[in-house]
Structure formats: structure tokens, C-alpha cells
Amino acid sequence: MQLYQTQELRVHNSLSGKKEPFVPLKDGYVGMYVCGPTVYSNVHLGNCRTFMSFDMVFRYFKHLGYKVRYVRNITDAGHLENDADEGEDKIAKKAKLEQIEPMEVVQRYTVDFHNTLQKFNLLPPSIEPTATGHIIEQIEIIKEIIEKGYAYEINGSVYFDVVKFNESNDYGKLSGRKLEDMIANTRELTAQDEKKNPQDFALWKKAEPQHIMRWPSPWGDGFPGWHLECTAMSTKYLGETFDIHGGGMDLKFPHHECEIAQAEASTGKSPVRYWLHANMLTLNGKKMSKSTGNNIYPAEMISGDNDILSKPYSPAVVRFFMMQAHYTSILDLSDDALQASEKGYNRLMEAMDSLGGLKTGGTSNFDVNNWRQKCYDAMNDDFNTPVLISHLFDAVKRINLIKEGQQSITEDDKALLKSTMEAFVYDILGIENQSALNDDSNTLDGVMELLIQLRNEARANKDFATSDKIRDDLNALGIQIKDGKDGTTYSLN
RNA sequence: GGCAUCGUGGCCGAGUGGCUAGGCACAGCUCUGCAAAAGCUUGUACAGCGGUUCGAAUCCGCUCGAUGCCUCCA
Incomplete structure (x- = not known):
């Protein structure tokens, strides 16, 4: 008998906006994906809060007796700095700035990320896949989406056709947006934009000659688009539909919305049963x-x-x-x-x-x-x-x-x-x-026992000058004396 | 400008249509040689204005404010 059989867990599903009873796809197992960091600078505290929240979720599932596969990716392929054609990815930009290889940037900040999370006592996920390690999988998904007619190639780049997708699916259901509203509010198209529609997003971007991070593909040398890696890696390790997808609130749109679109376009299935969003710090x-x-x-x-x-x-x-x-x-x-x-x-x-x-x-x-x-x-x-x-x-x-x-x-x-x-x-x-953790010295215990004993003897003799000196001087050292019913103890501050 | 979330006592932060969240700070008391620690007691909070209701801080509307997204972002 596992705890999850007697405890009825309810989770707030961002997709429905309601608390729903949590029922996993497969009894006794939980598949969970959380969007990890882009490793181009030190993690900041806000990142830590999000990962800590999902660490707690992971821990609770495990405590309830579920077998959990927790996947949290490392984004090391970089994302575009801006939407313009000559957009440069963040990691390449940082690499140029610091005169080092992109993978050196990735390594440095991945290490920082792990060190920091370890300080906050976060458990490592079950799988921590990298975007650059899953280029092939990403290319396969793009092929699939093109085949289904929801993406188009132009000048060596591939874009997801949001308008087409929205005809048969609901683009915006997670973030509560309507495509018509988005189109109505769009800023003017930049002249050189290749996209059919501003709402379309890149699945594959052609690499300009100076672009360092590049991979061969059926559409020429390039690099994967913004949202694709999460779809590729979650599908690969958790399946076409899985239980939990988590991430920061700020990823809800467009990132998670695009993940849903990519997955539904390629597999015809809704990828995630429960979307969980952690709020900002x-x-x-x-x-x-x-x-x-x-x-x-x-x-x-x-x-x-x-x-x-x-x-x-x-x-x-x-x-x-x-x-x-x-x-x-x-x-x-x-x-x-x-x-x-x-x-x-x-x-x-x-x-x-x-x-x-x-x-x-x-x-x-x-x-x-x-x-x-x-x-x-x-x-x-x-x-x-x-x-x-x-x-x-x-x-x-x-x-x-x-x-x-x-x-x-x-x-x-x-x-x-x-x-x-x-x-x-x-x-x-x-x-x-x-x-x-710090209380590793029996020596300190012994010394304290002696001091407490001396103080109590002084008190018994009404030698308060001595007893107060012991108490106050220890206090100044950060050691607090506590007189209880059953004797005296101490604690370190 | 559009969409979303939120606005709780000195501070932080839960929660619910009517029954004390909790932490910290403050005050009084108990304990103590005096303290500290610990315990007990006290706080007429729910942005503003209307409305629904026997009753709302909790539901509805409006106003103001904050935060997030709308371009990469946990």
C-alpha cells in the first residue's frame, strides 16, 4: 500500500485554471518535465525559486510513493537575441564577448547552476538533457510538422504556421489568448521578415556565415528554434502525452503555448495533462x-x-x-x-x-x-x-x-x-x-557542559557576577544559554 | 494599448460566504536571582466605491494600484 492510494492530491492546472484531482497516466508512475535554464549567465534567485518549487513537487510525489521520472533540460543551444534576421543567439553573443568557445560558456554556467541548486538542497532530476544533444530529434519533429502541413520552409528557415494551426486547433488555450486579438494588436511587420504572419515562430533558423553554433539539416546549416527542444526532449523521455509540465509563469506565453502547438501538430495529441506554473519572485x-x-x-x-x-x-x-x-x-x-x-x-x-x-x-x-x-x-x-x-x-x-x-x-x-x-x-x-550540520564537534559539547556546570555552581553560590559573565560572554560569541525545567542547554546562533 | 494574476492587521504570508491560519515584531503575564529561552493572553486586517445576500474580506460591477506576459527571460 502506497501513500498515494490514500492521499487525494489536487493540483492547479493552468490549462483549465482549476484545481483538479491528480490522476497519473499510468498508475504509480509520474512523468514530469520542467523547463530548465539557458546557461549564458549565472542563475539568479528568481530562477532558483521556480526550480525549488518543482523540487518540492518532485519530493512530494516521491514521498507519496510514486515512481517519478523528472526531466529538466539545459538550454545550451542559445536562443535568438531578437526577431530580426541577423539575430544572434545569446550563448554565441556571450562567447564572442568573452572571447571563448560557446561550449565554454555553457560549461561555466552549467556548473554554476548545479552548484547553486545544490546549496539550496535541490535534488538532481532523473534526466537532465541538453538541447545540443537532441538536434536530430528536433529535426525529426520539424519534418513531421512540415509533413502534416503546419510548417513552411523559406530561405533555409522553417516556420510554424500558427494561423493554419489555429484553424483546426486552439492556439492560445493555455494563456487565455485569442489569435484574432493577437493579430489585431501586432506591431508593424518588419520589411525583411520572412514569416507569413507575425504570430508564426521559428522551428529552424538558417545560420549566417558568422554564426558559430550550427548544425546541418535538410534545409541547410542552421540551428533549432526557440521552443522546439522542450517538445523534442519531453516527447523522447516521457512520451507523446505525459503527466506534469512545469515552468515559470513567464514561460506560459509564448513558450508553453508553442510547445502545445508543436506537439499537437506533430502527434495530433495534447502533450501535457497538468500544466503547473510557478510564480515570480x-x-x-x-x-x-x-x-x-x-x-x-x-x-x-x-x-x-x-x-x-x-x-x-x-x-x-x-x-x-x-x-x-x-x-x-x-x-x-x-x-x-x-x-x-x-x-x-x-x-x-x-x-x-x-x-x-x-x-x-x-x-x-x-x-x-x-x-x-x-x-x-x-x-x-x-x-x-x-x-x-x-x-x-x-x-x-x-x-x-x-x-x-x-x-x-x-x-x-x-x-x-x-x-x-x-x-x-x-x-x-x-x-x-x-x-x-555544523554541530560536528563533541569537543564543543564537552566544553559547554563544563561551562554550564560552572555557571550553575556559581548561581547556587549566588555568585551572579561569575554566572552572568559566563552567560553574557558566551552570548557575545553567538552561543545562547537556555535555562529550562530539566536543566540548561545551549544553541549556536 | 491588449491579455492575465493579484491588492489581507506594524512586516511577511495562508484562507474561507457565517466558525482563531501561521511566522516575525509589539504589549501584558507565568517562569527566572535578573535575563534569555519557553508557555499563556491580547490585535475589532481584508485597496476604494457600489451591488447580490439573513450575512461578504470571500460572489458581481466599476475605480485606483501592483506584478507578469504581449520581443529572449524561471
Whole structure:
């Protein structure tokens, strides 16, 4: 018996705009595709939020007992900088700027991407395919689309015929747009545009002689278009129809809309059953943007080397902060909000640390089973991590009460509470306990035990000058002394 | 300009047609030698203006504002 058989998960499907019961294509298996980064610069924090949201989704599916194949691509072929004919792809542009090979750019920023995600404790996906590794597959799809009559070749480039497609299909169903409206609002056609219609998009672009990234094709040397790689790779590894497709809100149009069109044109089937979109991260209430300086890189945040925040924040605190908001809501990052989260995070982790040492008794004042199901209910409701966290804090309160001897818990309930807390905090939310990670020295424990003992002796002798000196000086070092009912403990700040 | 999403107490952030989300901050109390930690108690929030309803912050309309997309972008 797997958990998914008893827990009824509902997800917000962008295609219908509603929460729907999640039923996978194949019982017990989930296929999930998430649009990965274009590796032409360092990942920024907004990217991280999106990938973190889907990491949490991935983790929850796994926790429920599904076998999950999670595919997240690396876009290393570059995309056009602009829509003009002489458009240059981003990666080639960066390569020229830095006087290095395009693949050097790709390598450098792929490494940065992986390092950063690892800091935030993201699990690696099951498959991480690259666009350049799937040129052949992309060419095959283009052939298929041409054959079906939804694409045309001109001057060595191939374009998707959106108007034609819209006659038999619904282009715009994901983003809630109508082709007629789009046509009505279009800016003037540039004179040299090869496209029949401004809404058409490139499947294959002819490479000009100076273009470095190029591959042979039936239409001459060129490179694949904007949206094709995701269709090629998702189809290859997950099938023509699969369960979940995720990505940032900003990809909804045109990227995801075009993916649907490409897949429906080539296979005649709707590619995705549930579209999930993660919302944006703003900084101090405004869009993150490199050009205005309203931007912060993960590394700068962790090191504290930035002009925006008052202090460094650990990746675990940042993750906790992000999990306190629902993935479909815009989240605003600010120093105040992070400070509040940091304190909440510390309180949660201290409860986690004291869980194991809790004294048990003959009765429980805490209905652990009922509480546990509330946690699942929160997650089952479209991965509602903020509500889950509110329940986790209910447990924190209980843990502290039991610790203070004001309430009691049975051995069985304690075991269930502990395993449930660990599952939700560590496995599902992916929040690491950094106090536990750093606490690798038995020496420190020994020294602290000695100091606590000396302080207590001083207090017993009413030598408060000495006891306060120990307490205050330790505090200055970032070590907090805590006097509880059952003796004194300490924690590192 | 068009489309979409959203506007919640000092800050962040859930949620629902009538029943306390939660975190942080603040105040009072308990505990303490004094503190800290922990616990308890208190906050008459739901952008504005109308409307529907026995009842709306939750539904509808309008206004204002924010964010995203409309050209690559998580």
C-alpha cells in the first residue's frame, strides 16, 4: 500500500485554471518535465525559486510513493537575441564577448547552476538533457510538422504556421489568448521578415556565415528554434502525452503555448495533462532586473556581499522563506521578511533538535494522527506549503510544552511525531537543519557542559557576577544559554 | 494599448460566504536571582466605491494600484 492510494492530491492546472484531482497516466508512475535554464549567465534567485518549487513537487510525489521520472533540460543551444534576421543567439553573443568557445560558456554556467541548486538542497532530476544533444530529434519533429502541413520552409528557415494551426486547433488555450486579438494588436511587420504572419515562430533558423553554433539539416546549416527542444526532449523521455509540465509563469506565453502547438501538430495529441506554473519572485516589491540593479545573485545573498540586504542568509533560511509562500503566488523578497523567516527557521530547527530527547509518558495530550493528516491535507491541496508550515509550528508548540513538562506524549506518539516532522521538514520541504550540520564537534559539547556546570555552581553560590559573565560572554560569541525545567542547554546562533 | 494574476492587521504570508491560519515584531503575564529561552493572553486586517445576500474580506460591477506576459527571460 502506497501513500498515494490514500492521499487525494489536487493540483492547479493552468490549462483549465482549476484545481483538479491528480490522476497519473499510468498508475504509480509520474512523468514530469520542467523547463530548465539557458546557461549564458549565472542563475539568479528568481530562477532558483521556480526550480525549488518543482523540487518540492518532485519530493512530494516521491514521498507519496510514486515512481517519478523528472526531466529538466539545459538550454545550451542559445536562443535568438531578437526577431530580426541577423539575430544572434545569446550563448554565441556571450562567447564572442568573452572571447571563448560557446561550449565554454555553457560549461561555466552549467556548473554554476548545479552548484547553486545544490546549496539550496535541490535534488538532481532523473534526466537532465541538453538541447545540443537532441538536434536530430528536433529535426525529426520539424519534418513531421512540415509533413502534416503546419510548417513552411523559406530561405533555409522553417516556420510554424500558427494561423493554419489555429484553424483546426486552439492556439492560445493555455494563456487565455485569442489569435484574432493577437493579430489585431501586432506591431508593424518588419520589411525583411520572412514569416507569413507575425504570430508564426521559428522551428529552424538558417545560420549566417558568422554564426558559430550550427548544425546541418535538410534545409541547410542552421540551428533549432526557440521552443522546439522542450517538445523534442519531453516527447523522447516521457512520451507523446505525459503527466506534469512545469515552468515559470513567464514561460506560459509564448513558450508553453508553442510547445502545445508543436506537439499537437506533430502527434495530433495534447502533450501535457497538468500544466503547473510557478510564480515570480520580486525584490523589495519590484521586478528583479539586472539593468536597474534590482537584482541579487544567490552567492551574494549567502555571503552577505551585497548592498540590498543587511546580513548574509543561509540557503536553508532562504528555502524556508520561499516555502512559506505558495508556489503560485508572487513572493516579495526583503530584508525584513528574511529576518522574520530566519527566526522562525531557528525555532523550527530547535524543536527538531529536541524532539529525540523528549520524555515520554503514559498519555498524550496531542492527537498526533489527526495532526499528521492535516499536514497531508495541506500538501494535497495543490502543495500548500505555507499551510503545512503553520501545522508544523503547531507541533513546535507541542514539542516545547512537552519539553517543559506541561504536556505529555506516549512512546508511540513520539515516534510518529518525530518521523512525520522529519518527513515533512527534511524530505518534502527539503529544509536542511544547519545547526545539526555544523554541530560536528563533541569537543564543543564537552566544553559547554563544563561551562554550564560552572555557571550553575556559581548561581547556587549566588555568585551572579561569575554566572552572568559566563552567560553574557558566551552570548557575545553567538552561543545562547537556555535555562529550562530539566536543566540548561545551549544553541549556536 | 491588449491579455492575465493579484491588492489581507506594524512586516511577511495562508484562507474561507457565517466558525482563531501561521511566522516575525509589539504589549501584558507565568517562569527566572535578573535575563534569555519557553508557555499563556491580547490585535475589532481584508485597496476604494457600489451591488447580490439573513450575512461578504470571500460572489458581481466599476475605480485606483501592483506584478507578469504581449520581443529572449524561471
